[in-house]
Amino acid sequence: MPHKVLEKNWFHLPQPWTISICGYISMSRIIQRGSFNVDLCDAVMRLWTYLDRRMYEYYVKYGEIHKPWRHFLPATFAESVIQQQDYLNSDKV
Numbered sequence: 001m002p003h004k005v006l007e008k009n010w011f012h013l014p015q016p017w018t019i020s021i022c023g024y025i026s027m028s029r030i031i032q033r034g035s036f037n038v039d040l041c042d043a044v045m046r047l048w049t050y051l052d053r054r055m056y057e058y059y060v061k062y063g064e065i066h067k068p069w070r071h072f073l074p075a076t077f078a079e080s081v082i083q084q085q086d087y088l089n090s091d092k093v
Helices: 003-007 022-030 038-060 075-082
Strands: 009-013 021-022
Touching: 003 009, 003 022, 009 022, 009 038, 021 022, 021 038, 022 038
Parallel strands: none
Antiparallel strands: 009 021
């Protein structure tokens, strides 16, 4: 794959806090069986949350009301608990 493609951000999620992951990181962690880091796990959790919300919006369009029952916690939450940080006042949780 060309270096220019790998240098670009493959994930850029601005809300609720910014996560930017370049192609090199994505490729080494996902495609080449590397280990996930906290930012990559947070990006996956946000993707799942987004897809969940889209699914529920789809049902509302057809008159079916379902309350979401899945709530994905970001990996930064677990990291802050393990490090005994004040996660209640964190902007990332």
